[in-house]
Amino acid sequence: MRFENLAKHYIPALQSYGITIPQDGEGRFMLFEEDGTIVPEVRKQIIPLGEEGLIPQKLMQDAVLQYLDYQQQEDDILATYALAELHERQLDAHLALWQTMVDAAKAGRAFTDVELACYEKDISRARKDLKAARSNARADIAERAQALHDRETIRRYGLLFDREMIQDIDTLVGNALSARPTLLVGDKGIAKTQMAKFVMRLYGTEPLIVSVKGDMMSDELVGKMVHDAPRNTFVFEEGALPRAMRAGVPLLLDEINFGDQAVIARLQDILLKGPGESVFLQEEGIDLVVQPGFTVFATANEASARYRHREVLDPAIRDRFEVIERTYPDLDRDPLRRPSPSLMRLALCEAVDADGVFSRHLDRDLLNALVHLATLTEHLYAVPAKDAAISLEKDQAGSIVREDTAPLLTDCITPRALNRAVQDSAGGNLPGRHLDLYLIDKLLRTLDQAGSNHNASLARQAALLVGIDLSPVG
Structure with missing residues (x-):
């Protein structure tokens, strides 16, 4: 097991408090025993510190709890890795096609039909393998594998490779x-x-x-x-x-x-x-x-x-x-029915860690509501009102046709803003950035840059439609 998130999070934190972490012959840090306990060399350094060692003790206890939790999920994590590798194989097939086309452009030569057919065959084969594996996997494993793959590609390329992007x-x-x-x-x-x-x-x-x-x-x-x-x-x-x-x-x-x-x-x-x-x-x-x-x-x-x-x-x-x-993703879908699938992918890729484990600092229902809210605001921002087929009268969802050709909102929760909000919240270690009603209210207030009450009122009505009641926040 790699448990990358634990290694990246806890080892540097303990080292910052003067704790020396032993390493094996290959230079890898050793923090846990096989049974999940902290190695004795680390424990011996922390216990004598007394009250001064309160933070390292808490860090150590938290690391053990997460490690044991990950051990219980070991089979699921391994299944997530395996499925994520098939996602990567499909993207690699696209990358191979794009790279060969660019190489042909640089060389000033034609890119032939034969080459295109071969690469498209590889893409099709990788897509079928992934589809078959996803159909045999549990729904939560399939979701985690997609999120883990998206997490890696966004960090590597800065892009979410959904259908429109490809x-x-x-x-x-x-x-x-x-x-x-x-x-x-x-x-x-x-x-x-x-x-x-x-x-x-x-x-x-x-x-x-x-x-x-x-x-x-x-x-x-x-x-x-x-x-x-x-x-x-x-x-x-x-x-x-x-x-x-x-x-x-x-x-x-x-x-x-x-x-x-x-x-x-x-x-x-x-x-x-x-x-x-x-x-x-x-x-x-x-x-x-x-x-x-x-x-x-x-x-x-x-x-x-x-x-x-x-x-x-x-x-x-x-x-x-x-x-x-x-355009913003999935504008052709009814935004009232469910959140944009692409925006949900964008949120979930920040909600999981390097092992595909969902952050314990995020409430899944609230995350779903936030993604749905972002979907609504993007729709109301990008789609002219007469085409939006949305009524926000008296907090009731319905259809309406207007003669306006301008969108209803003058700003929205963009994919980039959504991604950053979830990223900041998932770690649970940034002040004022926990995913709660306060953060969502703060996010909506940024839409009111012109000082008008119109955006704020409309955004709050949209929030009500997805089950977010911000009235206690004020």
């Missing part, structure tokens, strides 16, 4: 293969930038990113003249765009509609260039040949009252991109 990465990598510029558009907190960075890292280099801002000058994008002191002359220092073209890697323009559109207009001709074609850099006075693998990724929030200082992209620029619209 489909969008398929499109993004396919566009990179054909050197087609791609614009990722959508609301905040849905991993647009992280998804682009994930694909860019498949190229084996750190992503080249330009964070577009209102005062961005063309020298950040294209380049500028700088003084070369040793030679006492001025030389041209290339910006991110020519460096990406020379290296044959993508360039990410983050929040492309947040800056000076006159600077972005410099891209009009470049966005139509393919590998082997030349681009004239007037600042340097040279023709630069575009290398295979170069393309442009961009992200944007749509220009609207809720995203200030965003410009509407010139249609001539936007037309040069293939647009991927990223």
Whole structure:
């Protein structure tokens, strides 16, 4: 048994109080005996401390209780590991496909139908193996294995690989293969930038990113003249765009509609260039040949009252991109019936530890209610009222059609905010961040950034619909 969470949590804590933890011949720390008791070397150090050793004693007692609890769950933990490995195998099959497509883009060669068929066969086989194993597993083991897998992938890649994410990465990598510029558009907190960075890292280099801002000058994008002191002359220092073209890697323009559109207009001709074609850099006075693998990724929030200082992209620029619209998950489902499955996965991956064991600091019913509340707020934030089919009149769920084309809420609990709230609460060791009514009330109050009572009132009514009564909190 690994019991990774125990080792990571208790050993450093005991060491911080001056307790020396013995190690075996391979350098692994030894804290527990086979029967679950603390090893004598550690116990002998703590007992004589008296009152000064109260915290290490409590840590030791808590570690024993958790260790014994984990021993009782040993079969379940091992079953969770085994099923999580099948999840990983399925993701590895997708990763192999994406990596080969990126390698083909870098080499400037075609990615053939034969290659695609072989990789898709591997993906299908891995999917069938996982489906069969899940159908034979207990429901709680299947859930824990999914959560453990998601936990690892979010820590490794910063992404939850649900169905929509995999489909969008398929499109993004396919566009990179054909050197087609791609614009990722959508609301905040849905991993647009992280998804682009994930694909860019498949190229084996750190992503080249330009964070577009209102005062961005063309020298950040294209380049500028700088003084070369040793030679006492001025030389041209290339910006991110020519460096990406020379290296044959993508360039990410983050929040492309947040800056000076006159600077972005410099891209009009470049966005139509393919590998082997030349681009004239007037600042340097040279023709630069575009290398295979170069393309442009961009992200944007749509220009609207809720995203200030965003410009509407010139249609001539936007037309040069293939647009991927990223939305909050499961907006096509009825938000009143049950929480978003993808949001539930996002919450559960932070609710389990490195052994797939659910945090004892989280109440499962309250966690379910919070995920359902996040689902409702995202729906009311992203979906126009006339399409929302939700009535919050007198705290009663029902259907209603309005003529408004604006969403009801001006902010929401985003996937990113939900993930952070559960992550902070699961450890049980951060002041004021236990998953309770106070934390949920605090989360909802952050939606009322404009000082209006509308958001607060609507959010509290939504909370009532999922069984969260915040009236005692005030």
